[in-house]
Amino acid sequence: MFELLGIPPQALFGQLLLGLINGAFYAMLSLGLAVIFGLLNVINFTHGAQYMMGAFGAWMLLNYAGVPFWGALVLSPLIVAIIGMVIERTLLKRLYHLDHLYGLLLTFGLALIFEGLFRRQYGSSGLPYNNPLPGGTNLGFMFLPNYRAFVVVASIVVCFATWYVIERTKLGSYLRAATERPDLVQAFGIDVPRMITLTYGFGVGLAALAGVLAAPAYQVSPTMGSNLIIVVFAVVVIGGMGSIMGAIVTGFGLGIVEGLTKVFYPEASSTVIFVIMAIVLMVKPAGLFGTAK
């Protein structure tokens, strides 16, 4: 067996894979945030809670209704998205004419409510969720668990499908147009308010899908979202919210960097993304893919 800088390859590639999985979640969450912010001008602080609700949705579907993982993969995001759209119609909608800060504060309050309710019901410790794809493949230099490979592939497919729809289809062109000038798009006879609701539902569904994918990889816990969302905010600051591809690349990239930090300097692994954020702010304040706005 060869060694790299005194690190056994199993540990190195194992952490790289974990980093890639984390990166997949960063990418899906920051993608949802960026899509929502583009059209609604709201930073969705509830995003972390909705990711957590996606994971809990899968757990509840399995334990209360007997729905297996593959069914939950579709159902749970759908349910969370519908809850999200109801929130958009009843609460968020009334804030669009105000400063962006109010949207942030409202969604922060919603995040507290959801996290509090789940903590009240299920406690703060995590609940296990069985791995739907046990076993793995030995690649020679490392052991690749099937489920982890699935998460990485699935999230890449979802991310690029989103990119394709937004950047290359007619529907996406409506969306991009409405991001620039909602009033003008409305004048052309497109129902912009409905588009806004569906976009919010889509972004939220993306977060919930990430949550379902996370359920077997980590434990299902009420606090899983609030810890993640702050890191995702840093990812968004680093990448800038101007570009879809930027959000995807930054998410995966930072996940890998975090994984590598765990190998070479574990003490800094929880802070490395924030440090990178500080450096990016000093060197390129608008973010790596952002435009000053």
Added chain:
Amino acid sequence: MSTSTPAHPAGAPAATGSGASAGTLFGILAIAVLLAAPFGVYPVFLMKVMCFALFACAFNLLLGYTGLLSFGHAMFFGGSAYVCAHTIKVMGFSPELGILAGVVFAAALGFISGLLAIRRQGIYFAMVTLALAQMFFFFCLQARFTGGEDGLQAVPRGSLFGIFDLSKDINLYYLVLAIFVFGFLVIYRTIHSPFGQVLKAIRENEPRAISLGYRVNQYKLLAFVLSAALAGLAGATKVLVFQLASLTDVAWQMSGEVILMTLVGGMGTILGPIVGAAVIVTMQNYLAGLGEWVLVIQGVIFVLAVSLFRRGFVGEVIAIIQQFKAKKAG
């Protein structure tokens, strides 16, 4: 500048002689009540309210008067608490020096994080401050001197200037009151100075303030450092009251709480944060037995405040008084 009537910010009543003296009268009355209060109400509770009121006032200086939403004020509050507790407990500082050390630390931390955060505006500013505070949280979690999960417990209160024994609640109460009044006056003076006027101009229209020749970033940074230092003063004072500095003080929930207090009381009003802090601390006291429901209730208050009464308690009262006055005049 023209010599016509000075432009008052929309909504502020013209500072007539009677208005100013009414304000002074109200201030004297409030201080008299606070001086007598510990004989009627549990002093530790009052001290807690005053610490959080000062924290919220410091936060409001930034949000209400400069238009900057910091989602990371817990790092100044909690960071100062750790420094104050450590210097007193381990290094044997006297209480006044411990508080001073905490404030200096908070100001320095505010300078560094402010330099980074003011590079972005609006929503990004909030996210940057939140991320920096989370970084500081992880630092405190891992650093040796903070005591990790246990925090720093049983910090001795000592005696002020070696004369006043602060282990007596009543003595400490008057110290906390003095600190609170001092902090409040600093904020009051700042808001009503030319510097404060520039801050309000930045809040209302930043590009215009730039075009008028103001170095907006320097003003923002100074406001940020001032706010951080005062938040630190509140955090260090809290250590003397509870003899404890812990991870709760630096966690993001604390940043959320101070936002809630300011929002409920009325952002951009002088007295709002004080009312908000009193309301939230009282609520926490009564609901302490409900466990996780506190989080839910706080969330509900957030949603209600943002959806229904964005001006907050004090803001609504001011609006009603103005309506009444307008009716009388018209």
